[in-house]
Amino acid sequence: HYIEKTTLKDAVNVAPATPSFSWEQLPSDNGLAKFRINWLPSTEGHPGTHFFTMHRIKGETQWIRENEEKNSDYQEVGGLDPETAYEFRVVSVDGHFNTESATQEIDTNTVEGPIMVANETVANAGWFIGMMLALAFIIILFIIMCIIRRNRGGKYDVHDRELANGRRDYPEEGGFHEYSQPLDNKSAGRQSVSSANKPGVESDTDS
Template sequence: MIIKWEPLKSMEQNGPGLEYKVAWKPQGASIEWEEETVTNHTLRVMTPSVYAPYDVQVQAINHIGPGPEPQSVTLYSGEDYPDTAPMVRSVEVINSTLVKVTWSAVPKERVHGHLKGYQVNWWKTKSLLDGRTHPKNVNILRFSGQRNYGMVPSLDAFSEFHLTVLAYNSKGSGPESEPYIFQTPEGVPEQPTFLKVVKVDKDTATLSWGLPKKLNGNLTGYLLQYQIINDTYEIGELNDINITNPSKPSWRLSNLSATTKYKFYLRACTSKGCGKPVSEESSTLGEGKYAGLYDDISTQGWFIGLMCAIALLTLVLLTICFVKRNRGGKYSVKEKEDLHPDPDIQSAKDETFGEYSDSDEKPLKGSLRSLNREMQATESADSLVEYGEGDHGLFNEDGSFIGAYTGSKEKGSVESNGSSTATFPLRS
């Protein structure tokens, strides 16, 4: 047994040579006190009994003498492990994962210390679904205080378990009770591992799924549900389909609406009911093979913006090509000359190609202009007679007016390259 007390403060010692006189004896025993004097404030005492009550006194002493007479306090000798186990009275099944365990209390004298509570150990031995045995993996749950029952949760459904109970004190745990064997009933399965829409058509959808990780019993089938979820304000009625074949991992839904978005729910079921659902969403197609896909894409803002950008870019490119084409075009020489005639060039053309005129009697524009300019320059009709003397005349045989270009060099006449002459009346 270890005896401890609070030491005196310096101001309480009232002198030098402070010591402590410790006395003890078994509680209720008519024997002399055992004593020991120490200078510190802790004393370890060997006792013949385990966790037995003792009367203990501690008195302070200095060189002047002892202090006030102490009062007795009750302390217990050292603890030992409990030497007996409680007995499991019953295991009440609350549901497939929860049981209530009841046990008998360990007698106080058999605890050999201060009882801190009871500990429940349990482990799964086999699955009732396939009969497969499991290695021993002990789970522990402690219930503090003086109590004789406890709730054990998180069990596996449709399984066999072993359970034991033991008492524990500050020293440690006592022996376990005999294993109590119990079984949990079937429960609802966990949700299927996945649900996928593997094929869609105009009015059909084919779904596939995986088994739950924990069946928690014998599967009796599946509950398939679906509804329309086109937008927030259009939630369709929930439709139910009971699939009674538990080994079937897929289902084909028919009579759906074209170009419609659906949400599907799938639950696995046992005789105890159906578990949590796994869900998936998909849209049916339109009239064409990809109508549903295009309908979904065309409703997206980014797609509409992309189409507008492409149309605008195409329009800009066409405008640039049209402007460049007009800027690099050519005009007809004939049209250019008609729009901007040059008198000198026109006269030369008339002199050179006069023989191809449309009519001999039609005066040439170039010849008339030259004649008028020459007549205005000479201002004398008589001078024109000199140009008409002899075989050489003012005009050649095709009617071209040569004198306009040679008159300044030779005043009298010009040489003709033809035999014929042309004359016109002169003023007298």
């Protein structure tokens, strides 16, 4: 008589509980999007021994299956078209049993989830900030120069005002023009008026 035996491993193979997953966007690779899919096995039922990832473009029927991951709890999925909506699933595996997770939609240009920014993007941001600071400094310097020039332009002395109004006879010495006439000229004027009003002396011949 022969007794058929089964191994312990085959005896305990059961369907894993429904898993879930999270994701992270990684730096693009040659212009193609790349994501890290983190397997979150069930903590309330049988988790399964390993998993694999499936994805497809939203609206299509054919799923693309990644290789089974037996050494880690995540997979990196790359080569995805930019600005495209994809649907992802993870599948927990135990022996011949597979259990799929719920489907999550991931847009390759989304801002949700933790995003790892590429180094070239950080460098571009630094260059842009430096350019804006330099432009702001130039504008401030220009405003200060305009204010200084305006303040200097408002200070005119009396001589400059008279020249601007067309008066060229303004004396070079200080003082007012009407009081700067020589006293000798005024005295001579008075003497000439007195002489004109004074009657002449009669000559001896007239008498």
